[in-house]
Amino acid sequence: MHWVTLFLVAAAYAVVWASAAAATKQQSALFVQIHRSLGMTIFVLTLFRLAWRSRARLPGLPADLPPIQIMAARATQYLLYALLVQPMLGLLHSITSGARIDLFFVIQLPAMMGRDKVLSKTAISAHELVAYVMLFVVAVHAAAALFHHLVRRDGVMKAMLPGARF
Ligand code: HEM
Numbered sequence: 731m732h733w734v735t736l737f738l739v740a741a742a743y744a745v746v747w748a749s750a751a752a753a754t755k756q757q758s759a760l761f762v763q764i765h766r767s768l769g770m771t772i773f774v775l776t777l778f779r780l781a782w783r784s785r786a787r788l789p790g791l792p793a794d795l796p797p798i799q800i801m802a803a804r805a806t807q808y809l810l811y812a813l814l815v816q817p818m819l820g821l822l823h824s825i826t827s828g829a830r831i832d833l834f835f836v837i838q839l840p841a842m843m844g845r846d847k848v849l850s851k852t853a854i855s856a857h858e859l860v861a862y863v864m865l866f867v868v869a870v871h872a873a874a875a876l877f878h879h880l881v882r883r884d885g886v887m888k889a890m891l892p893g894a895r896f
Pocket residue numbers: 739742743746749762765766767768769770772813816817818819820821822823824831857858861862864
């Protein structure tokens with residue numbers, strides 16, 4: 731679920747940036763609609779992941795890891811669960827701006843709320859801010875994973891790969 735999430739998050743960024751660079755309004759709207767669908771999928775997958783995680787047997791961090799690094803790892807991981815907040819901000823912006831949300835062009839979400847210009851603008855500002863904070867946190871997180879793999883060589887990265895035994 732971790733690596734599927736990474737793929738979906740990368741795709742969500744890629745399509746929304748592609749929408750900004752699209753040649754026509756129709757193309758741009760299509761990319762935004764795919765972005766919304768990917769974002770909602772990330773939300774559902776993350777809920778499922780947290781439920782799974784609460785019952786799963788997880789690999790512990792290496793016993794010799796300094797407390798400061800344990801704290802940094804935990805803080806980063808909690809921040810990455812902003813994956814639940816971010817789609818809700820996007821959803822709030824889309825609904826209150828009066829947009830339709832076509833999940834992969836198959837299911838259309840009901841309107842749920844009326845139009846609200848102020849709320850819509852606030853939600854998209856927060857959505858943009860969280861998007862850039864998330865990019866930074868993911869970069870720090872990925873760099874830390876590489877540090878474990880290449881410098882400490884302590885098996886933290888291997889424990890996340892499919893087929894890992896612990
Ligand atoms: C983890 C999930 C998500 C991530 C990482 C994400 C990230 C982003 C990013 C990077 C942008 C561009 C910000 C900018 O222009 O500077 C954006 C814009 C936007 N997002 Fe999301 N988003 C997510 C989920 C959602 C969801 C679930 C929805 C709606 C249901 C949504 C709706 C939008 C809309 C409407 C825009 C503005 C697009 C435009 O320029 O017209 N997002 N998002």
